[in-house]
Amino acid sequence: MRLNAVSGEYVYSLVDENLEEVVGNYSRKTLTISIAESCTGGYVSHLITSVPGSSEYFLGSIIPYAYEIKMRQLGVKPETLETYGAVSEPTIIEMANLVRAKFNTDIGVAPAVLQDLEEQR
Numbered sequence: 557m558r559l560n561a562v563s564g565e566y567v568y569s570l571v572d573e574n575l576e577e578v579v580g581n582y583s584r585k586t587l588t589i590s591i592a593e594s595c596t597g598g599y600v601s602h603l604i605t606s607v608p609g610s611s612e613y614f615l616g617s618i619i620p621y622a623y624e625i626k627m628r629q630l631g632v633k634p635e636t637l638e639t640y641g642a643v644s645e646p647t648i649i650e651m652a653n654l655v656r657a658k659f660n661t662d663i664g665v666a667p668a669v670l671q672d673l674e675e676q677r
Contacts (some may be wrong), residue, residue: 576603580610590659591617592630592651592666594642600667615659620651630654643668 579589591601591614601617604610620626623637631654632647640646648668656664 574603576607576610579604580607580613587663588613588615588659588661589663589665590615590655590661592655592664593617593619594621594626594651594666594668596667597621600665615661618655618658626651630658 589604591604593600598617598619601614604614618630620630620632623642626632626637626642626647627634630651632650636647636650648666651666652664654664655666656662
């Protein structure tokens with residue numbers, strides 16, 4: 557049985573690479589990335605920028621930790637936060653789309669604590 561058949565979406569590399577190196581290897585090929593980090597507090601951005609040459613594909617990030625900053629600086633709708641909370645699939649998707657638009661990148665990322673998202677399903 558192939559590893560991908562068992563683990564599917566959870567495998568990001570079949571060789572000894574960190575996630576930030578994998579992001580760089582794929583992104584350098586033409587994609588740009590921006591990140592809206594909340595609960596990760598800038599850590600994912602730190603990891604990506606620790607890879608030499610990351611400025612070729614990583615344009616920046618915003619860390620809207622508080623609800624007010626999520627709404628004012630990023631543009632998350634108050635009703636999204638009121639209805640679903642900060643750590644919810646709808647909010648995370650909205651944040652990823654908003655950061656992608658704000659930074660005009662190909663990919664917008666909004667890391668979340670997966671445990672909390674799993675509880676909602």
